[in-house]
Amino acid sequence: MADIDLSTLSLAELKHLEKNVAKAITSFEERRKAEARAKVDELARELGFSLNELVEAAPIRKRAASEPKYRHPENSEITWSGRGRKPGWIADALASGKSLEDFAI
Template sequence: MELLNLSLAELQALLNTVQAEIKHRETEEKANAKKQILELAKSYGLSLDDVLSKATVAVRKPVEAKYKNPNDESQTWTGRGRKPAWVQAQLDEGFSLEDLAI
């Protein structure tokens, strides 16, 4: 089929036919995918609810601060991760971590 030789009406009809076929194939592929997913879940002994339920997420409670800035008690550090600048400044001045302990 040579597209350049088709009239506008023929091109629009062809477009409608193509769009309808795309929609039909998408519906078929989704149905097949759903069937495969359900079969796979069944083979592992899972129900549809098991597959769709959200996994429980462990809630972590915040870690308590172990150190505080003697110059500004609103600044604290848990002792985890990178040392804050105020901790490093205190250590550079000769303080130890034990001096900063809460």
């Protein structure tokens, strides 16, 4: 690999080099993916399947939406299921001394 003294390049030259490196990386990754896809496809054919048959065989499960457990005291449209990060209005209320039971549906 050629050694490049980056300190001698102008900003424009550095940006051009950066763009070329990004293109080279993308091209390299695409070639590697294509090679991997070809190998997997060949193996699937050897086993009597198509790659699409194997990929589509795994169904994607969707998680059902959680039922709300808590409701905003002033706006009943705003709810929280109790899962994940606490919304700001819950966090503020808890900091002021209220409990989750105060907002239970």
